[in-house]
Amino acid sequence: MHVELQNIRKHFGSVKANDGISLTFEPGRIYGLLGENGAGKSTLMKILAGFQPADSGHILLDGQPAHFANPAAALRAGIGMVYQDPLDFPPFTVLENFLLGKDRRLALDFRAASAELKHLMGRYGFEIDPQANIQSLSLGERQQLELVRLLAGGGRLLILDEPTTGISAEQKDALFASMRHMARQEDRTLILVSHKLDEVQELCDHAYVLRAGGFAGEHPLPCDNNLLVEKMFGQVPRRSPRPALPLETNLLELQQVTVRTPRLTLQNINLTIRAGEVFGLAGLEGNGQELLMQAIAGLAPIASGRLLLAGRDITRHAYHQTLADGVAYIAAGRLEEGLVAGLSLTEHIILSAPRVKQTFFIRWEGARRVTAERIQAYEVVGTPQSNADQLSGGNQQRLLFAMLNPDLKLALLNQPTRGLDVRSADYIWETLYRRRAEGAAILFISPDLDEVIERSDRIAVFSGGQMSRIVKASQTSAEELGHLIGGRQ
Numbered sequence: 001m002h003v004e005l006q007n008i009r010k011h012f013g014s015v016k017a018n019d020g021i022s023l024t025f026e027p028g029r030i031y032g033l034l035g036e037n038g039a040g041k042s043t044l045m046k047i048l049a050g051f052q053p054a055d056s057g058h059i060l061l062d063g064q065p066a067h068f069a070n071p072a073a074a075l076r077a078g079i080g081m082v083y084q085d086p087l088d089f090p091p092f093t094v095l096e097n098f099l100l101g102k103d104r105r106l107a108l109d110f111r112a113a114s115a116e117l118k119h120l121m122g123r124y125g126f127e128i129d130p131q132a133n134i135q136s137l138s139l140g141e142r143q144q145l146e147l148v149r150l151l152a153g154g155g156r157l158l159i160l161d162e163p164t165t166g167i168s169a170e171q172k173d174a175l176f177a178s179m180r181h182m183a184r185q186e187d188r189t190l191i192l193v194s195h196k197l198d199e200v201q202e203l204c205d206h207a208y209v210l211r212a213g214g215f216a217g218e219h220p221l222p223c224d225n226n227l228l229v230e231k232m233f234g235q236v237p238r239r240s241p242r243p244a245l246p247l248e249t250n251l252l253e254l255q256q257v258t259v260r261t262p263r264l265t266l267q268n269i270n271l272t273i274r275a276g277e278v279f280g281l282a283g284l285e286g287n288g289q290e291l292l293m294q295a296i297a298g299l300a301p302i303a304s305g306r307l308l309l310a311g312r313d314i315t316r317h318a319y320h321q322t323l324a325d326g327v328a329y330i331a332a333g334r335l336e337e338g339l340v341a342g343l344s345l346t347e348h349i350i351l352s353a354p355r356v357k358q359t360f361f362i363r364w365e366g367a368r369r370v371t372a373e374r375i376q377a378y379e380v381v382g383t384p385q386s387n388a389d390q391l392s393g394g395n396q397q398r399l400l401f402a403m404l405n406p407d408l409k410l411a412l413l414n415q416p417t418r419g420l421d422v423r424s425a426d427y428i429w430e431t432l433y434r435r436r437a438e439g440a441a442i443l444f445i446s447p448d449l450d451e452v453i454e455r456s457d458r459i460a461v462f463s464g465g466q467m468s469r470i471v472k473a474s475q476t477s478a479e480e481l482g483h484l485i486g487g488r489q
Contacts, residue, residue, distance in 0.1 A: 001027055001061060001078055001156045001189060003048075008057035010043055012390060015381070016213040017043040018054070023208055023215075025157065030183050030190045032200035032221065035210035036232050036421040037394020038381045041193050042084070044210070045159045049081035050074030078156035082163055084393055084419050085335050086142040088134050095130040098149055120148045125174025136263060138285035140447075147175075157189040158182070162419045164199060164447075176203050195421045196448075197225050233423055242455060243433055247274040250311075251441045252296070252410055257305035259295045264288055264465055266295075268305070271460065271467075273410075278432075278442040280452040280473065283462030283485050289445050290332075292467070293412045296443070297329035298322040309410065326409030332418055332445075334396045341389040345380070345399060346371040348388055352403035374402040379427065393419045401431055408435055413444040417451065429455060449478040461485060 003025040010018040018040045025031055035041045047054045050068030059066045061077060068074040071081070088097050098117050099108055114130050121128060126144045134142065143163055150158055160179075164172045180203070182188040194200055200207060201222045209216040209231040217231040229236050252273040259266045266288045273279050281289035294300040296307065298319040307315045309325055317325065331337035339348060349371045350362060371384040378398045382391050388399060397420060404411065411432065417425035432442055446452050452459055456473040461484045468484065 002063070003079070003157055003189065004058075004060040004063075005044070005048065006058040006060065008044060008047060008059075009055045010040075010047060010052075011055055018047070019213040020057075021210065021213075021215050025189050025191065027156075027189050028183055028187045029206065030179060030192065030204045032204035032207040033191055033193045033210070034195075034197075034200065034207055034228055034232055035216070037397075037419075037424045038212075038392040039210040039216075039232070040213040041210055042161060042392060045081055045161065045191065045193060048074070048157075049079055049159055051081070075150065075153045075155060078154060079159075080150035080153060080155035080157075081159040082143055082146045082150065082161060084161045085333065086146045088142055088145065090134045092134060093130070094128055094132050094134065094137070094145055097134060097145060098130070098152070100149075102149070102152060116152060117148065120151060124148065124151075124178045138290075140285050155188070157191070159191045159193065161193040162195070163192070164194070164196065172199075179203065195419065195425075197228055197422075200228075201225070229422065232421065242278070242429075243437070245276045245436065247277050247457065249275045251275040251277075251309065251439075252443075253306075253308040254296075255306040255308070257292075257295065257307060258303045259291055259300055260303045261291060261300065264291055266292055266466065269467055271470075273441050273443060275439045275441055276436050277457050278436065278444070278455055280456035280459040281443070281445045281462065282449060282452050282459050282481050285447075287462040287465055287485075288467065289460070289462045290414060293329065293414060293443065293445065296322075296410075297327060297412050299329065323405065326405060326407050327412065328404050328408055328410070329412040330400050330404075330414065330416060332415040334393065334400065335389060338400050339388040339396060341387070343388060344384065345375065345382055345386050345388060346384040348399060348403055349374060352405075378402040378431070394421065394424045397428065398424070401428060404435075408438075408440045411435065411440060411442050411444075413442065415446055416444055417446070417448075425451075449481045452481070453478060 005021060005023045008018050008021045021044055033041050046052050048059060050071045050073050066077060068077065089100065095110060095114055095117060099113050117130050128137065128141050128145060147163065163175065179190050183190055192200060192204055204221050206218065206220055207228060208218050209228060211232060219227060226236050250272050254269050254271040257269040269292065283289050291300055295302050298317050298321060302315055306313060309327065314322060314325055335341055346368050350367050368384045375382060378401055380398045380402060381395050388396060391399065417428055420428065436442060453473050453476065458470055459473055460470050461468050461481065463485050
């Protein structure tokens with residue numbers, strides 16, 4: 001299927017998300033769509049996938065004009081998209097979500113659907129229980145389910161927005177092999193929206209680059225990464241090194257901590273994190289690192305053991321109490337767990353204020369002033385009146401950091417740079433280093449082993465559902481971490 005985008009324009013108020021973009025996609029090829037956060041990539045792909053209409057411009061399929069009222073109409077025409085934040089129904093099971101929109105009969109054929117789902121999962125190297133509830137899945141597993149749904153729906157042009165987030169290296173290799181097969185053998189068109197340039201270079205045939213809502217250039221792949229980075233930003237950004245700090249005072253102590261859930265039990269965890277330390281958690285999703293972080297935040301109950309913050313016992317503190325204690329948690333799912341769709345940036349800043357500083361009446365003028373200051377400080381592209389769900393993924397991430405308590409002692413971050421371009425990711429770490437210099441500790445999860453090593457002082461490795469060992473970041477490598485995560489010594 002030959003697809004053309006002609007002079008696509010989309011404005012959100014005064015913001016030009018897409019300003020006259022024209023691109024062509026040929027069958028049998030894999031394209032990379034690059035650009036910094038807020039460049040207009042997701043907006044353009046949502047227009048192509050029927051999620052939202054363009055203000056002007058045309059979509060042509062095999063030379064014929066096409067208009068999609070919704071994503072279902074686009075999929076019927078052969079175009080589907082896997083979004084960064086999966087569009088699924090958490091109260092339902094994996095199998096029920098797979099059937100949604102696929103089988104419109106009154107009596108659904110669950111047996112046939114289960115067989116098809118298992119076949120597709122096996123083909124693409126995914127392992128998800130069809131009877132599992134969506135709420136029990138990791139973010140990466142939910143993205144995998146979305147991809148399988150599109151393939152079952154007959155997608156001929158597939159758009160994948162950051163598809164490797166939260167999946168293992170083996171799953172990524174299987175996914176890429178399948179994508180190559182779909183393009184080379186099945187003549188499908190694939191578009192990879194990603195900030196991981198190495199993955200784009202490895203997988204794609206051609207790259208399109210957007211900047212500030214406009215078309216910035218294109219390049220056949222592979223090529224020098226700096227050529228793409230310069231098109232994305234106008235120059236090659238300078239990376240900020242992690243400053244060295246003396247790590248002397250114990251801030252967080254876990255003493256024989258056990259956390260139990262129906263899916264997983266972490267037993268007898270002993271861990272000490274010092275003020276100013278950056279501590280990474282490395283492992284495949286579902287191996288316990290997220291559960292441990294939630295227990296520290298007061299979002300998962302601790303079955304036994306003690307949790308001390310600056311020598312004070314906070315074992316039984318709920319999340320609102322840990323917030324007042326100076327602990328903050330930023331989840332991987334921005335809209336599912338971190339932000340509230342429909343609320344403005346000002347309302348988010350008000351909600352993020354510690355309870356001890358809240359009053360019965362809201363002083364809106366002061367709240368808007370504080371929000372404007374945070375917007376400027378964290379370089380959020382938006383206004384105090386903007387709704388959080390209207391921001392790009394990168395700007396939503398910046399908003400989450402703008403909501404952090406000024407008196408922060410411990411930041412718990414699940415994939416803090418998920419979906420961010422290199423400049424935005426570096427900016428986030430610069431803000432974290434400032435907090436670190438003030439004495440805060442950083443505990444973070446990332447599926448990117450290079451990021452874990454580059455940013456951490458020490459790293460806890462999770463394997464087989466347990467914390468297996470702690471290593472110094474300066475004395476390990478991504479290859480060694482990969483082996484440890486896989487259970488090898």
